[in-house]
Amino acid sequence: MAARPANPRMAADIIEAAATLVEEFGPEGITMRMVAERIGYSATTIYLYFKNKEQLLDETVNRAYDWFAEALERAQTGTTAPERIRQGAHAYVAWGLANPGMYRLMFEWGYLGDISEDAIFARRAGWRRTRNVLERGVEDGAYRPDLDSALAADTIWVGVHGLTSLAISGRMFGNPGVADPAVVNARSHQLADALADSWESAWRPGLGAS
Numbered sequence: 001m002a003a004r005p006a007n008p009r010m011a012a013d014i015i016e017a018a019a020t021l022v023e024e025f026g027p028e029g030i031t032m033r034m035v036a037e038r039i040g041y042s043a044t045t046i047y048l049y050f051k052n053k054e055q056l057l058d059e060t061v062n063r064a065y066d067w068f069a070e071a072l073e074r075a076q077t078g079t080t081a082p083e084r085i086r087q088g089a090h091a092y093v094a095w096g097l098a099n100p101g102m103y104r105l106m107f108e109w110g111y112l113g114d115i116s117e118d119a120i121f122a123r124r125a126g127w128r129r130t131r132n133v134l135e136r137g138v139e140d141g142a143y144r145p146d147l148d149s150a151l152a153a154d155t156i157w158v159g160v161h162g163l164t165s166l167a168i169s170g171r172m173f174g175n176p177g178v179a180d181p182a183v184v185n186a187r188s189h190q191l192a193d194a195l196a197d198s199w200e201s202a203w204r205p206g207l208g209a210s
Contacts (some may be wrong), residue, residue, distance in 0.1 A: 018060045023101035039178040069125040081137025086196035096164035159195045
C-alpha cells in the first residue's frame with residue numbers, strides 16, 4: 001500500500017500500534033513493517049515519523065510512562081497519604097501485570113539513543129508524585145517529621161518494582177509460564193498490601209530515624 005499523506009494523528013497511531021505489538025511479540029520481535037501493516041500503511045510512512053525501530057521504541061517508552069502515570073494518578077483517590085501510597089502500590093502492580101510487554105520495555109529496553117532531558121523528567125513523574133504525597137503526609141502528621149521523602153520514595157519504588165518484575169517473570173509464584181495468572185494477581189496484591197503495611201509501620205510518628 002502506498003504511503004498516505006501525513007496527518008496529526010499518525011505519530012500517535014504508530015506508537016499505539018507499536019505498543020500493541022510489543023505486548024504480543026516483545027520489543028525484539030517487532031519490525032517497522034509489522035507496525036505499518038497493523039495500521040494499514042506502508043513502512044515508508046513509518047519512516048517519515050521515526051528514523052528507525054530504536055527511535056520508535058524509545059518514543060513508545062515515553063508514551064508508556066504517560067499511560068503509567070495516568071493510571072497511578074487515577075488510582076490515588078484516598079484522603080490520607082498512607083491511603084494514597086497503598087493505592088499507588090496496587091495500581092503500580094496492576095498496571096505492570098496488565099501490560100507486561102510494555103513494562104519490560106520501560107525498564108529493560110536499553111537503546112535510549114536520543115532521549116531528551118524532557119523525556120527523562122517525564123519518566124520520573126510517578127516518583128515525584130510519590131515524594132509529594134510523602135511530604136504532604138509529613139505535614140499532616142501521618143509520617144514522622146524526620147522522614148527523608150526522597151529516600152522513602154526510592155524505597156517504595158524499589159519494593160513495588162521488584163514485586164512487579166518478579167510477578168511478571170513468573171519466578172516468584174512458580175515456574176515461568178506455568179503459574180496461574182489468577183494466583184499471581186492475588187498474591188501480588190497481597191504482597192503490595194504487606195509492603196504498604198511495612199512502610200506505614202516504619203514511618204509512623206513516634207519512631208526514631210532509621
